[in-house]
Amino acid sequence: MAQPLQCMAFSPPPLRSPSTAERCELLLGEWRSELRLSDRERSALGPELQALDQQLRALKQRRLRVAVFGRVGVGKSSLLNALLEEQAFATDVAHGCTRSQQRRPWRVRIPGIAGVDLVDTPGIDEIAAKARQRLAARVAVGADLVLLVLDSDLTTPEAEALEHLLAAGKPVLLVLNRIDCWPADEREGLISSIRRRLPPGHRDLELLAVASAPRQAVVLNDGRVRSEPMPPQVAPLRRALVELLSQHGALLLGLNGLRAADRFAQRLHQWRLRRGKDNAQALIGRYAALKATGVAANPLLLLDLAGGIALDTALVVQLCELYGLELGGGGARALLTRLSAQNALLGGTQLGIQLLLGGLRQVLLLAAPLSGGLSLAPAAPVALAQAALAVHTTRLTGRLAAAELLRSAERGRLRPASLLRRLARQDPQARAWLQQWQEQSNRPAALKPLLP
Incomplete structure (x- = not known):
């Protein structure tokens, strides 16, 4: 009598984790495919x-x-x-x-x-x-x-x-x-x-x-x-080279690919900043004029502040588009948050001065019937002072945004510099090779010639 066939359990072979070179190739390929360049x-x-x-x-x-x-x-x-x-x-x-x-x-x-x-x-x-x-x-x-x-x-x-x-x-x-x-x-x-x-x-x-x-x-x-x-x-050199390349050849390839991408990303962002400097100056000037006009003409302090925040947000988003940085509303809000953190003292000063000048203008306007209109005379210089403050803060916001956009070349999940730092954290040999590069990259960039 024939014996029934017994099914043998089949277990798939374990998945092989990708090598360093394969991971770098995958991430760099994704970064390169998302790189948008004009003619x-x-x-x-x-x-x-x-x-x-x-x-x-x-x-x-x-x-x-x-x-x-x-x-x-x-x-x-x-x-x-x-x-x-x-x-x-x-x-x-x-x-x-x-x-x-x-x-x-x-x-x-x-x-x-x-x-x-x-x-x-x-x-x-x-x-x-x-x-x-x-x-x-x-x-x-x-x-x-x-x-x-x-x-x-x-x-x-x-x-x-x-x-x-x-x-x-x-x-x-x-x-x-x-x-x-x-x-x-x-x-x-x-x-x-x-x-x-x-x-x-x-x-x-x-x-x-x-x-x-x-x-x-x-x-x-x-x-x-x-x-x-x-x-x-040359036998010691030959042995050392073969051993090094056998152990870390894939890592050497991945590091050099990431460094090449990082160099290009930095050159691209600096080129965009240089090309966009004049356009950015004109853009910041237009927003400064809009904010100054609104602050000078509007008697309500809360509307002044709300309008100023809205104009600053729109300015940052348009600067992102000008410099070729793809940011949605969430990214622009995050950028504004960083700018506010860097400029907290100025923001508090601006708010205090605006409250003081706005309150003074309100008092002068309310006192107009009692003074026969004479209290309106000082209101114009107060409005001009508010407008000048609005112009100054708008220009400063624009410069801070431009500086943040240059630094953003090294931020983000798929930025080459971020990938290099992640690799340095995970691999002791990469950390040793990238030690001085990390110290150099952490130094503040010379932004002044690139800013509007």
């Missing part, structure tokens, strides 16, 4: 927009870029050749052999990463080569990881470059090249001196000593001394 903005910010989209493509393709950075002649190209185990980058005895950005794929297998490109850059201190220096800075900012190459103690140009990279939230590895040129008993002292010159808070940066193109002195039969090339000594 004029696309034209004015074309290079920045192209760089942003290029970084988002690299994130999607899971392709990392590791760039060398440093002074002329420290052996950046030879270091990359040693990692590649081939002469892919040109080297020369003369300084400044690298004239433009060059990249080569590195044949290493990194879990979760489709490929790694090694990028060579011009020196940062070339004489009469400002364009090359700017190119090197752009490449380093666009890279996911920077190797700052030294060949001696830390110099001023190198320290300034390091500060710039750390302030941008760029992960940096320090590489001390040509360690074979230093006597063994001086190497520890050199490394200690370099660490003392590092920025405070970053003196624990990893520093790897290598020799990308070592040479050994050889005595010939006739007594002459010549140097012969030796195999590169």
Whole structure:
């Protein structure tokens, strides 16, 4: 007799949580799709927009870029050749052999990463080569990881470059090249001196000593001394790079995508503020005139205050539209609440003065029949004083609103800077890399030239 079939319980496989790169790609894709740009903005910010989209493509393709950075002649190209185990980058005895950005794929297998490109850059201190220096800075900012190459103690140009990279939230590895040129008993002292010159808070940066193109002195039969090339000594750097990229490659891609989006968001908002400055001045002037006319003509204090609040609310909403910030009524109310908190003292002063002037005007109007109309004479200066106060507070409200709109570039659930801060809170390694960027981003922006 056939046995009845027994149904086997089926349990679906556990859901895999998305990686850091996948989460960043999803959030940045949503932010990018919601980015509304006019034709004029696309034209004015074309290079920045192209760089942003290029970084988002690299994130999607899971392709990392590791760039060398440093002074002329420290052996950046030879270091990359040693990692590649081939002469892919040109080297020369003369300084400044690298004239433009060059990249080569590195044949290493990194879990979760489709490929790694090694990028060579011009020196940062070339004489009469400002364009090359700017190119090197752009490449380093666009890279996911920077190797700052030294060949001696830390110099001023190198320290300034390091500060710039750390302030941008760029992960940096320090590489001390040509360690074979230093006597063994001086190497520890050199490394200690370099660490003392590092920025405070970053003196624990990893520093790897290598020799990308070592040479050994050889005595010939006739007594002459010549140097012969030796195999590169870059194994510590190779191991450190493979370990770092294997553990945090996805995080490096996500961080660089978020930084690129944050840079573009800041440039866009600053551009909108500059473009909207004249229009904002005209808009604030019109609302100031409306409020001044209403206050001067209306004898009722409560209507003055209600009308002023309504005009300020409408002004904020129209400033939001002018600067391209999409806010509904709730957002505008929240903005007004923040403005009121920042300007509480002025608001209390305004209310007190308006009550005093309004009460004085009411008394003068009521006393008109008793004084034969003579008490109406002082009412006009009182009304003018109220109007002047209304103009002043309206202009100040407009400037505060414009300043708040610039700061709002870093607020919101999907703002790149907010995502960077959230990632820093959740990941200790991201927190270490973004430490100086957070300190820099928390400083108040130079708003005065951008405000109406």
